[in-house]
Amino acid sequence: MTNPTVTALVERSRRLGADPRNTNYAGGNTSAKGTETDPVTGQDVELLWVKGSGGDLGTLTAGGLAVLRLDRLRALVDVYPGVEREDEMVAAFDYCLHGKGGAAPSIDTAMHGLVDAAHVDHLHPDSGIAIATAADGPALTEKIFGGKVVWVPWRRPGFQLGLDIAEIKAANPDAIGTVLGGHGITAWGDTAEEAERHSLWIIETAAEHIATHGRPAPFGPALDGYGALPAAERRAKAAALAPHLRAVASQDRPQVGHFTDTDVVLDFLAAENHPALAALGTSCPDHFLRTKVKPLVVDLPATASVEEIVDRLPALHEAYRTDYTAYYERGAAEARSRGEEPPAMRGADPAIVLVPGVGMFSYGADKQTARVAGEFYVNAINVMRGAEALSTYRPIDEAEKFRIEYWALEEAKLQRKPRPKPLATRIAFVTGAASGIGRAIAERLAAEGACVVVADLDLEKSRAVASEINTANGSTDVAIGVAADVADEAAVQAALAEAVLAFGGVDIVVNNAGLSLSKSLFDTTEADWDLQHDVMAKGSFLVSKNAARVLVDQRLGGDIIYISSKNSVFAGPNNIAYSATKADQAHQVRLLAAELGEHGIKVNGINPDGVVRGSGIFASGWGANRAKTYGIPEEDLGAFYAQRTLLKREVLPEHIANAAFALCTADFSHTTGLHVPVDAGVTQAFLR
Structure with a gap:
């Protein structure tokens, strides 16, 4: 059963942390003192529950609390070696933990344990820090709060600051909190409700005083020509x-x-x-x-x-x-x-x-x-x-x-931070990423640490995929969805602008957007030809051209990957428009590798065989047409493609994603102009 003291502390913390006027992200800490039964002795023991190191008040859970024996924590006063060695006291907190101790105790633990109050809040409100950083902060503290809030001169967070605040509280029995010079505020109370009420009173009183008595233009007059652009x-x-x-x-x-x-x-x-x-x-x-x-x-x-x-x-x-x-x-x-x-x-x-x-x-x-x-x-x-x-x-x-x-x-x-994932700090722009191969690539790159821009003609679907990627990676800061008609240069530029505003730039570009029209030479119309080439040949060119400008300006190198096809080198029936545009893409790889190498930009291609499962292209009628061409049921198409390969394996979207990831890693740092077959072995598509 959860201790009611812990429940009240978590609820108070989340309320305080949810409002940015009270404290910044992962800033400040809260605590409560109470009793629990010691499972070893069966006797009640006094405990301190305090937000652990690195946690965030707005999302705090009971698991984010450090739990310490109060008698042992207070006994540290007797062995405190002085401010010159106060950092040693952080390691001493480990000897005060109750049971497994919960989260790691933070540097502010002493402040909470040594202050003689059942509930303590330490926060970083903008209004409170404004008083704390004012040249006449002590006088302002007295003027604004009277004797209810006491000024504490700047001291680095640590054991000595906890002793200072404890002493001030003891000497000022009517005080409800302090302003910590250069830092923030601390408040306390006999109950969780009282501590929260005191914290909010200090924050709101400071804000109201600034609004009522502050100069109207604290940053000085407006500068000509420096105003906000539309x-x-x-x-x-x-x-x-x-x-x-x-x-x-x-x-x-x-x-x-x-x-x-x-x-x-x-x-x-x-x-x-x-x-x-x-x-x-x-x-x-x-x-x-x-x-x-x-x-x-x-x-x-x-x-x-x-x-x-x-x-x-x-x-x-x-x-x-x-x-x-x-x-x-x-x-x-x-x-x-x-x-x-x-x-x-x-x-x-x-x-x-x-x-x-x-x-x-x-x-x-x-x-x-x-x-x-x-x-x-x-x-x-x-x-x-x-x-x-x-x-x-x-x-x-x-x-x-x-x-x-x-x-x-x-x-x-x-x-102590975990080792970064292979693609940490890299930003990927993947076209046609709302389904099939593009989606698999976006998901794999995100799982390997990249930020991902899911670019697709269908904005609603791209946003839905981005949302699923964020959920899978436990953060809303991993992926965004954007609309991208790759055949329209203005639309490409707008999509890339969204990418750089969201993540600062682009490092990996995956030209995957495509469609396919399975028709014979005589059935292929001029409109069919133009549509096929506009989306894939022209589209890849436009994406690469505009993304390369970003890559060059960043001076960080980068990767451009074309999802071409084994059809770029393999001649099959009823496939003139699709295969011709894939051959165009394949040669773009070589041309761009030659041109962009001086900027550290690698350009490589991937040549898949038919990817049936999960493919938007196959689902849109291409699969039915190819099955008809080969004289087999559409549901057998994947198995048919597998049987014609050397490895007798069906190619899936995740196999293409594996190759895309590999090409972006340090293992391929010296590789450019390469086409990687991911076709389970199609001899007619061997590169020569």
């Missing part, structure tokens, strides 16, 4: 810039991107003080661990052309990398002066790029990380607005940021 124009400009910006963010290691053009971002970039405020960087540890200490800001107006911005990027990028490297070296030197050896620099590229009039591009090792980094910078803008409205924004200093960014405990957390 929606369609800015998104078109963002799509054109995205590959170039991904190159900037991926010099050290490939990154996935996310685009945000909310009013919060656009209004900030339109104001006079945005360059100076951006240069100060973020403050709350959760913010800058995701966004880096500061963004790269394009110092050109919204009226600047794409070409002007692209020309300016190399100098801006070099300056950013130089600045970040100097920040690292200063922090590392200070760490060494304390006898510490910091982790190696993790990279000097920006995680956030701001473009006036257009919006914000955020980057990470996967789509969710990139999206969340953008959300955190929106939080940071809100914090700056609140602090500047009442006072002057003053984040924690550079040295403290470095100590957290390159904290040994943070490095250990990164090292």
Whole structure:
């Protein structure tokens, strides 16, 4: 039976975490103290349930709680070696666990265990951090909250901060919480309801005070030429810039991107003080661990052309990398002066790029990380607005940021992350992906870690497949569905624009869209011929041409794969239009491999035999026509194709997907211009 204290804690946590005004994604933690029967002694034991390391309040479950013996946790005070060695206390939490202990205890566990209150909330609300980062934060805390909320000077999260807050609560019996300088808020209560009520009162009171007493233009006056472009124009400009910006963010290691053009971002970039405020960087540890200490800001107006911005990027990028490297070296030197050896620099590229009039591009090792980094910078803008409205924004200093960014405990957390999947950080654009071979390829690439754009003529079906891929991979950030008429260049360009705005760019292009008309020479009309070639020969050309521009601009290499056919080299009856266009596709592979190799782009093809099961082409009448040609029942077509092969095996969509995946891996890093037969052995289609 679930402990009612745990049930109330989870419910409270999810309510608080569901509202972004209360805390950011995976930010903050909550706790409750209570009793359970010790299964060994049969006696009641006091326990602390607290959100574990890495969890998210909005989606918290009982399994995400760390469970500790309260007597043992409080006994750590007697062996605490002092602030210089407080990191050692995290390992000591393991000796306080009850039973299996649940989730791993976080660095904030001491705050919850040492504060003498049954229920404690630690949150990162924008309104609370605005007070916490104001130059006169202590005075504002007294003015806004009176003695109900007490100011705590900045201290890095850890055991000592827990002792500080416990002492403050003991010395201020009427207080309901604290403002943690540069960081966030903590509140408490005798019941779960009271703790939640106190947390919300602090958040709402701060927000109301900022709204009522804050300056109307905290970021300064509007800058001429820096206002937001019209929606369609800015998104078109963002799509054109995205590959170039991904190159900037991926010099050290490939990154996935996310685009945000909310009013919060656009209004900030339109104001006079945005360059100076951006240069100060973020403050709350959760913010800058995701966004880096500061963004790269394009110092050109919204009226600047794409070409002007692209020309300016190399100098801006070099300056950013130089600045970040100097920040690292200063922090590392200070760490060494304390006898510490910091982790190696993790990279000097920006995680956030701001473009006036257009919006914000955020980057990470996967789509969710990139999206969340953008959300955190929106939080940071809100914090700056609140602090500047009442006072002057003053984040924690550079040295403290470095100590957290390159904290040994943070490095250990990164090292515990699971090894990335083979296609992590890669973005695949698959045409004809709502069924058959295309769908199988999209599903396989997603399962191997890629972000996938399911492109199909039928938008409803492409979105449905993308939704199923997301469900299968446990995330809404894996796949999107887009409409793509590959025979229409404007439609191709629009589909690719959606792809780069969703994921930052494209790395893998699979030309799979197709149809087939099984007719003899004399029955094949000019319209049949044109339709067949428009979709497959022309369509593959248009997709490759426009996608290659993205691949070249990203400077990350890439893969273009053509799903051709054994019919590109095998001459069969009643198949003139289809086989001729497959031969066209096959030679496009060779031509593009020769042209794009200098950019590190590999171009390869796959030649399947007839794929009957799951095929949209066969289901649309092609199967019936081919069966008639061979004089067999349609339901026997797959077996018929299998028996004419050397291996006597039927070719299925997943077999084509296997080959597509293999061609994208490092195992084929030196292979281009290749056609891979996936036909179970058709001697007439052997490549010579």
